Amino acid sequence: MLHDEPHMPLRAFDWDSRMAQRTSGMKSSIIRELLKLIQQPDIISFAGGLPAPELFPIKEIEAACQRVLETNGARALQYGQTEGEEPLRSYLAESMSRPDLRVEPENVLITNGSQQALDLIGKLFVDTDSCVMTSEPTYLGALQAWNVYEACYVTVPQDDDGILVEEIPRLLAEGWKPRLVYVLPNFHNPAGTTMPLERRVRLVEIAREHDLMLIEDDPYGELRFEGEEITHLYRLAPERTIYLSTFSKTLAPGFRLGAVTAPKAIVRKFVQAKQGADLNTAVFSQLVVAEVCRSGLIPRHVQTIRRVYRERRDAMLAAMEEYWPEGCAWTRPHGGLFLWARVPESINTGEMLPRAVARKVAYVPGMAFYPGEKGGFNAMRLNFSYAGVPEIQEGIRRLGDAFKAELAGSAVAVGR
Amino acid sequence: MLHDEPHMPLRAFDWDSRMAQRTSGMKSSIIRELLKLIQQPDIISFAGGLPAPELFPIKEIEAACQRVLETNGARALQYGQTEGEEPLRSYLAESMSRPDLRVEPENVLITNGSQQALDLIGKLFVDTDSCVMTSEPTYLGALQAWNVYEACYVTVPQDDDGILVEEIPRLLAEGWKPRLVYVLPNFHNPAGTTMPLERRVRLVEIAREHDLMLIEDDPYGELRFEGEEITHLYRLAPERTIYLSTFSKTLAPGFRLGAVTAPKAIVRKFVQAKQGADLNTAVFSQLVVAEVCRSGLIPRHVQTIRRVYRERRDAMLAAMEEYWPEGCAWTRPHGGLFLWARVPESINTGEMLPRAVARKVAYVPGMAFYPGEKGGFNAMRLNFSYAGVPEIQEGIRRLGDAFKAELAGSAVAVGR
Numbered sequence: 125m126l127h128d129e130p131h132m133p134l135r136a137f138d139w140d141s142r143m144a145q146r147t148s149g150m151k152s153s154i155i156r157e158l159l160k161l162i163q164q165p166d167i168i169s170f171a172g173g174l175p176a177p178e179l180f181p182i183k184e185i186e187a188a189c190q191r192v193l194e195t196n197g198a199r200a201l202q203y204g205q206t207e208g209e210e211p212l213r214s215y216l217a218e219s220m221s222r223p224d225l226r227v228e229p230e231n232v233l234i235t236n237g238s239q240q241a242l243d244l245i246g247k248l249f250v251d252t253d254s255c256v257m258t259s260e261p262t263y264l265g266a267l268q269a270w271n272v273y274e275a276c277y278v279t280v281p282q283d284d285d286g287i288l289v290e291e292i293p294r295l296l297a298e299g300w301k302p303r304l305v306y307v308l309p310n311f312h313n314p315a316g317t318t319m320p321l322e323r324r325v326r327l328v329e330i331a332r333e334h335d336l337m338l339i340e341d342d343p344y345g346e347l348r349f350e351g352e353e354i355t356h357l358y359r360l361a362p363e364r365t366i367y368l369s370t371f372s373k374t375l376a377p378g379f380r381l382g383a384v385t386a387p388k389a390i391v392r393k394f395v396q397a398k399q400g401a402d403l404n405t406a407v408f409s410q411l412v413v414a415e416v417c418r419s420g421l422i423p424r425h426v427q428t429i430r431r432v433y434r435e436r437r438d439a440m441l442a443a444m445e446e447y448w449p450e451g452c453a454w455t456r457p458h459g460g461l462f463l464w465a466r467v468p469e470s471i472n473t474g475e476m477l478p479r480a481v482a483r484k485v486a487y488v489p490g491m492a493f494y495p496g497e498k499g500g501f502n503a504m505r506l507n508f509s510y511a512g513v514p515e516i517q518e519g520i521r522r523l524g525d526a527f528k529a530e531l532a533g534s535a536v537a538v539g540r
Numbered sequence: 541m542l543h544d545e546p547h548m549p550l551r552a553f554d555w556d557s558r559m560a561q562r563t564s565g566m567k568s569s570i571i572r573e574l575l576k577l578i579q580q581p582d583i584i585s586f587a588g589g590l591p592a593p594e595l596f597p598i599k600e601i602e603a604a605c606q607r608v609l610e611t612n613g614a615r616a617l618q619y620g621q622t623e624g625e626e627p628l629r630s631y632l633a634e635s636m637s638r639p640d641l642r643v644e645p646e647n648v649l650i651t652n653g654s655q656q657a658l659d660l661i662g663k664l665f666v667d668t669d670s671c672v673m674t675s676e677p678t679y680l681g682a683l684q685a686w687n688v689y690e691a692c693y694v695t696v697p698q699d700d701d702g703i704l705v706e707e708i709p710r711l712l713a714e715g716w717k718p719r720l721v722y723v724l725p726n727f728h729n730p731a732g733t734t735m736p737l738e739r740r741v742r743l744v745e746i747a748r749e750h751d752l753m754l755i756e757d758d759p760y761g762e763l764r765f766e767g768e769e770i771t772h773l774y775r776l777a778p779e780r781t782i783y784l785s786t787f788s789k790t791l792a793p794g795f796r797l798g799a800v801t802a803p804k805a806i807v808r809k810f811v812q813a814k815q816g817a818d819l820n821t822a823v824f825s826q827l828v829v830a831e832v833c834r835s836g837l838i839p840r841h842v843q844t845i846r847r848v849y850r851e852r853r854d855a856m857l858a859a860m861e862e863y864w865p866e867g868c869a870w871t872r873p874h875g876g877l878f879l880w881a882r883v884p885e886s887i888n889t890g891e892m893l894p895r896a897v898a899r900k901v902a903y904v905p906g907m908a909f910y911p912g913e914k915g916g917f918n919a920m921r922l923n924f925s926y927a928g929v930p931e932i933q934e935g936i937r938r939l940g941d942a943f944k945a946e947l948a949g950s951a952v953a954v955g956r
Contacts, residue, residue, distance in 0.1 A: 135748055137780040139806055142719060142753050144667045144689070150812045177614035185617070189605040198593035201601065201794035236652050236796075240818040247688060251560045268816035272663060273560070303558060332551055337558050364553040378617035378824040380652075390555055396566045400684035401817070402656040406825055408794040 149271040161478060162486040168519035170506040171486040173313070173461055176432060180376050181416075181425055188415040196411060204407035206399045207391070208234025208383075211414035216369070216383050225359045231385050233394045234405050238343055238370040238382035240398075242269035245339060245366065247397045249303055250275045257295070257302035259287045261464070261493030261500055263313045263341065266306055277495035278302060284455060286312060286319035289327045296334055304337045309357060311344040311460025314493045314505035318458050321354050328361045338365040343382075344460035346374050346426050349434035351458050358385060366390065371413055373461070374426050379409040433461070439513040440506065440520060447524030449531060454506075461509040464490075466502055467527055470534040473504045476526060485522040565687040577894060578902040584935035586922040587902040589729070589877055592848060596792050597832075597841055604831040612827060620823035622815045623807070624650025624799075627830035632785070632799050641775045647801050649810045650821050654759055654786040654798035656814075658685035661755060661782065663813045665719055666691045673711070673718035675703045677880070677909030677916055679729045679757065682722055693911035694718060700871060702728060702735035705743045712750055720753045725773060727760040727876025730909045730921035734874050737770050744777040754781040759798075760876035762790050762842050765850035767874050774801060782806065787829055789877070790842050795825040849877070852924040855932045863940030865947060870922075877925040880906075882918055883943055886950040889920045892942060901938040 162171050192200050207213065213229035220227040235241045242265060250256065250273035258266065260279035267277075278300045280291045287307055296302075307327070309319040319327070331338055340357040358367035370382040384394055398404075416422065437457065444454055444465070451468035467473065474489040490500025511519060578587050608616050623629065629645035636643040651657045658681060666672065666689035674682065676695035683693075694716045696707045703723055712718075723743070725735040735743070747754055756773040774783035786798040800810055814820075832838065853873065860870055860881070867884035883889065890905040906916025927935060 135777075135779050137753070138751075139753075139803070139809075142665055143809070144663065144665055144670070146667075147664055147809065147813075150809070150816070172619075174619055177618050180614055180617040182609050182613035182617070185613075186606060186609045189609070190602060193598050193602045193605070197598035197601075198596055201596040201598070201792035202593050203588075203590055203788075203793045236818045236822075239816070243817045247560065248563055249558055249560055251562075254560070265816070265819070272813065272816050335554075337553070337555075361551075363551050372619075376617035376824075377619045378822060380818065380820070380822040387555070393555075393559070393563065393566070397563075397688065400566070400655075400681070400688050401659045402652045402796065403681070404796070406652075406794060406796040406822060408792075409822055409825060 146272050146274055149274060159488070161481045164481070167481065167484050167486050168511055168515045168522070169486040170508070170511065170519060171488050172510060173507055174510045175373060175377060175429070175461075176509055179425075179429055179432060181421060184416060184419065184421050185376070185412065188412045188419070192408070192411045192415050200408045200411045202407060204404045204410070206395045206404045208232065208405060209407060209410040209414060211418070212381075212410045215414060215417045216385070220358070220367070220385055222359055225362065227385060228388075230388045231391060233384040233386075233391050233398065234410060235382040235384060235398070236402060236405050237372060237377070237380040238341070238368050239265050239269065240401070241368045241382055241384045242266050242341075243272075244384070244394055244397045244401065245304070246270045246273040246275070247401070248393055249337070251303075254303040255300055256304055256306060257292070257300070258306040258495070259308070259312065259315070260495075261314050261490060261503070262306065262495070263308060264488075264492050266341070267495055279495060282312075282315055282317060284317055285323055286315070286317045287323075287327070289323055289330055292327075292330050293334065302336065304339050305331065306339045306341065307357070308341045310342055310354070311347065311457050311462070313343070313460070314462050314464050314488070314490075316455035316457035316460065316463040318354065324355065324357055324360060328357060331361060331364060336364070339368070340365055341368045343368070343370045343373050345369070347430055347433060347461070348459040349430055349437065363387065374422055374429070375413060375416060379413055381405065381409055381413055430459070433509050436508040436511070436513060436516055437463070439516045440508045443517045443520035447521045449524065449527050452527065461507055463506050463508065465504050465506060467504070468531060469502050471527060471530045472501050474501065476530055479529070480523065480526045483522045483526050485519045485526070487523070562688050562690055565690060577897045580897070583897065583900050583902050584927055584931045584938070585902045586924070586927065586935060587904050588926060589923055590926045591789060591793060591845070591877075592925055595841075595845055595848060597837060600832060600835065600837050601792070601828065604828045604835070608824070608827045608831050616824045616827045618823060620820045620826070622811045622820050624648065624821060625823060625826040625830060627834070628797075628826045631830060631833045632801070636774070636783070636801055638775055641778065643801060644804075646804045647807060649800040649802075649807050649814065650826060651798040651800060651814070652818060652821050653788060653793070653796040654757070654784050655681050655685065656817070657784045657798055657800045658682050658757075659688075660800070660810050660813045660817065661720070662686045662689040662691070663817070664809055665753070667719075670719040671716055672720055672722060673708070673716070673752075674722040674911070675724070675728065675731070676911075677730050677906060677919070678722065678911070679724060680904075680908050682757070683911055695911060698728070698731055698733060700733055701739055702731070702733045703739075703743070705739055705746055708743075708746050709750065718752065720755050721747065722755045722757065723773070724757045725770070726758055727763065727873050727878070729759070729876070730878050730880050730904070730906075732871035732873035732876060732879040734770065740771065740773055740776060744773060747777060747780060752780070755784070756781055757784045759784070759786045759789050761785070763846055763849060763877070764875035765846055765853065779803065790838055790845070791829060791832060795822075795829055797821065797825055797829055846875070849925050852927070852929060852932055853879070855929040856922065856924045856936060859933045859936035863937045865940065865943050868943065877923055879922050879924065881920050881922060883920070884947060885918050887943060887946045888917050890917065892946055895945070896939065896942045899938045899942050901935045901942070903939070
C-alpha cells in the first residue's frame with residue numbers, strides 16, 4: 125500500500141451478468157479450441173489463410189514509408205476522413221471502372237481490412253433473426269461477423285461452379301426472406317470454386333426478379349492462375365451489390381486495408397457506421413499503400429504471387445493424387461489460396477485433427493465453414509499459399525497417412 | 541456495351557427497406573450538418589480534437605519504420621493475433637503497473653484507436669434499451685458508438701471537479717439500473733475537468749456498494765500541465781473497471797492505436813468480439829509504435845506536448861478574459877486538449893455557428909455532447925491543441941465579437 129493510496133482490497137465482480145445478449149453467439153467455438161492445437165512449432169500448417177511472407181515487397185514498402193513521411197508526414201500521422209484517403213479511394217475507383225461502369229471515389233469506403241466491411245454490413249443490414257443467404261460451406265469470418273448481430277442463415281449448396289443459383293428461387297418459394305445474399309464468386313473460401321459468367325448472369329436475373337441484395341466478397345479476385353477474368357456481380361448489377369476487396373492478398377495483410385464499393389448513398393451509410401466503430405482507418409497505412417499503388421508495383425507484384433501460388437497449388441494437387449487413398453475428392457481452384465477436400469464419410473475431420481497434429485500437419489475441419497457447425501464433417505480446407513513446395517508435398521503425404529490410419533481404425537471398429 | 545457482356549441495364553433498388561433497425565439511431569445529426577460548414581479554408585477552428593501536427597516526431601517514426609521493416613519485415617506485414625502484438629501489450633502493461641497493481645500483457649488488448657474500444661464495449665455490454673450512465677456533457681464518440689446498440693442514457697451533472705458522484709445513489713434510488721458507468725476522470729472531453737482523488741475514491745465506494753461496472757476513458761491522462769498525477773479508477777477497482785487509453789494523443793493519431801486494460805477473462809471476451817470486427821489491428825503499425833516506445837521517445841515527446849499545449853491553453857484563457865463579454869464562464873483544464881465555455885443563455889451556440897463561421901472561427905456547439913442533443917444550448921467545446929498562439933488569440937477575439945453581436949441582436953429582438 126502506498127502512503128497516498130487509500131486501502132481498497134480487491135472485490136469480486138460478476139461480469140457475466142453484464143454481458144449483452146448477443147455475446148451468447150460469441151462463445152468460443154469447437155473450431156477455435158481445435159485450432160489452438162496448431163500453435164506448435166514444426167507443424168506443416170495448411171490451416172491459416174496467410175500469404176507467403178517471403179514475397180512481401182519489403183524494400184518497396186520501406187521506400188514508400190520514407191516518401192510519405194518526408195513529403196506528407198504531418199498529414200499521414202493525423203486523424204483522417206472516415207471515408208478514407210482520397211488517393212487510395214481514387215486508385216480503387218479507377219481499377220474497378222470499366223467502359224460500361226464508372227466507379228468514382230465516392231463509391232468507395234476504406235475499411236480496416238475486409239473483415240471490418242463484413243462487420244459494418246452486419247451493423248447496417250442485419251437485425252436479430254434477419255435471414256442471411258449464403259453458400260454452404262461459406263467464409264468463417266462472415267459467420268463470425270454476423271453471428272454477433274444474431275443473424276440466422278439459409279444455405280445454398282454448391283457444385284464445382286460455385287453456388288447453385290437455381291436453388292435460390294426454390295428456397296424463396298419455401299418462404300425464406302433473405303435480407304442479403306452473400307457470395308464469393310472468385311476462388312471461394314473455403315470451396316476454391318469460381319462461378320462462370322453464365323451463372324453470375326443468372327444470379328443477377330434471380331436477384332432482380334426477387335428483389336435481392338447481393339454482397340460480393342472478392343478478396344482473391346486478382347490472384348487468378350488460369351483462364352480469363354470473369355465480370356464482377358457489381359458490374360452486372362451495381363444498383364443492388366456491395367463489393368468487398370482488400371490489399372491483404374495483393375500486397376500484405378500487415379496494413380489491414382480493405383474496401384467497400386457500393387452506391388454512393390450506401391457508402392454514406394457505411395461512413396456513419398464506421399464513424400462510431402473506429403473514426404477512420406489509419407491514414408499512415410493508407411498513404412503508404414497509395415504510394416505503393418502510385419509506383420505501379422501492385423500489378424507486377426500480383427504476377428509474382430500468381431506464379432508462386434500456382435506452383436504451390438499444382439504441387440498440392442499432384443501430392444494428393446499420389447498420396448491420398450481412394451474415396452477422397454477435391455476442388456481444383458483457378459486461383460486464390462484454398463482448396464476444399466472431401467474424405468471418406470467414416471472420417472470425421474474435426475475428431476481427426478488432434479491425430480493429424482500429432483503427425484505434424486494441420487488443416488481447418490470442414491464444419492468450421494457451416495453455420496452452426498452443422499455440416500462438413502468429412503471435409504477440410506487446405507491452404508496452399510503459405511507453405512513451400514517441399515513442405516506441401518510432405519504435409520499432404522502425412523495427411524494421406526493419417527487418412528489411411530483412420531480408415532484402418534474404423535475398419536477395426538466396424539469389425540469389432 | 542462490351543461484346544462479351546450481356547446487356548443488363550441499371551435498375552432501381554430500395555436500400556432503405558434493407559437497413560437494420562439500429563440504423564435509425566445513426567441518422568446524420570444536426571451537429572454533423574453544422575460541422576460541414578467548417579470545412580472551409582481560412583477558418584480558425586477550435587472544433588476538432590486534432591493534436592498539433594508540427595510536433596509529430598516524423599524523423600523518429602521514419603527510423604522506426606525502417607528498423608521494423610529491416611529486422612522484422614515479414615512479421616510486420618503479415619496477419620497477427622487479435623489480442624495485439626506482444627511488445628506493445630508488454631509496454632502498456634508495464635506503464636500501467638504500480639507497486640500495488642500488477643498489469644500483465646494478458647490484461648491488455650490493442651484496438652484500432654480508442655473509438656474501437658468504445659464500439660466493442662457496446663457490442664459486449666449494451667443490449668437494446670440498456671441504460672448507460674454518463675456525465676453530462678459527455679464524449680460525443682461514446683454516444684456515436686453506443687447509439688448503434690440502442691443504448692438509453694441516464695446522465696449525471698458535473699461541476700469543476702467532474703462528475704457529481706453523490707448524484708449516482710440518488711439516480712439509482714429513482715430506479716435507474718445502469719449496465720455501465722462511463723467516466724473520463726482526467727481532462728474530460730468536452731468539459732476539461734479532472735476528478736480529484738477523494739471523488740474517485742468515493743465513486744469506487746459507490747460502485748462497490750451498488751455493484752456497478754466502470755468504464756474509465758483516459759485518452760489525455762499523460763497530457764498533464766500542472767498538479768500531480770491522480771490515481772486511476774482501474775488501480776482503485778481493477779475488478780470492475782475497463783480502462784481505455786490511446787497513442788493518438790501521446791504519439792500520433794495516424795496509426796489508430798488504442799488499448800483496453802481489463803481483467804483477463806474480459807480481455808478474452810473483447811478478443812472474441814474484435815475477431816469478428818476486424819480480425820486484428822495492423823501489425824505494421826503496432827510494431828512501429830512498439831519500436832518508438834522501446835527507444836524511450838514517448839516520455840520525452842510527452843514533455844514537449846505538455847509544454848506547447850500549456851502555452852496554448854494559457855493563451856486561450858487569457859484571450860477569453862480579454863475579449864469575451866460579461867456573463868461567460870469557462871473551465872480551466874489542468875491538461876488535455878479541450879475546455880468548455882458557457883455563454884449568456886440568450887445565445888444558442890448551435891444557431892450561432894453559421895454566423896461564427898462567417899467570421900472565420902469555429903467550435904463545437906455544446907448540444908453535441910448531450911444524449912439526444914437535449915442540452916448545452918449555450919455552451920461550446922473549444923480545442924486548444926491544434927491552432928498556434930496567435931491564431932488562438934485572434935479566434936477568441938472573433939468569438940467575443942460574435943457573442944457581442946448576438947447579444948446586441950437579441951436585445952433588439954427583445955426590444956421589438
